[in-house]
Amino acid sequence: MNAVEYHPIGIIHTPFKTPEGTPIQPPGGMDDCAVVEVFPEHVEGLRDIEGFSHIILLYHCHLSGPVRLTVKPFLDDALHGLFATRAPARPNAIGLSVVRLLRVEGGSLFIREVDIVDGAPLLDIKPYVPKFDSRASERTGWIEKQAHRTEQARDDGRFSGK
Template identity: 40%
Template sequence: MQPIGLIRAPYASLTEVPRHGGLSPKVKARIELLPEFAEGARDIRAGDTILVLFYFDRHHDYDLVTTSRKTGQIMGVFSTRSPRRPNGIGASVVTVTHAASGELEFTGVDMVDGTPVLDIKPVDTTPVGVT
């Protein structure tokens, strides 16, 4: 697996990052795609909702139980958004605010600057059961 790009965000460290991007809806960041992957984003437009898969590259150890930042409750890591995970893969649903050649600006930021992006997928916002 190889990164397709990098996150450019206003957060320099994990301690600055909100629990999830919805907690700071006006903060913007961007994905800088590597040149060889830029064409893959050519149909993404402002207003699109996308799923960004990324690698928690600053954590190489993990905890199977952790304390929830939201509730203070002890929880299994797979029921939290903790970056300290066995495989270090993060997923965030974000809203694209601007799309240009090789760059996607978005809101919903909960990643550190320089985070490697592994994949981008569209999010189908159609309610379940509606065709």
């Protein structure tokens, strides 16, 4: 198979300078704000984006660690296959976050509910559309057994990276 190559369309500026202390998922960064800077040659593509309350950001996890095919996620003490987790260190370190869009000013998107490390290269933006993107989940794998730990992690602020 031929190599696949992507080029950033922007950069994400957040208050999180290192992976340590960065929220684990967007709900952990409910109060955290950031700015997505879209490069000038792509700004025209932002037309009509302000009509959406949430957007999906695809980005390169530029500071992720070495790839391991089994990992111990923060909600569990057991090893799980990488693809059954949301660990950022992946063969293709692509991050996906659904964030709240606050406003658009030129090529800058002001967002909230952020779980992204500062300086992440932006690969793509898509509108979040609940009718297309939201699904009733029937199974959540190993996480089902950790429901009590999920609630405890929220209460302790561990989703927020603090």
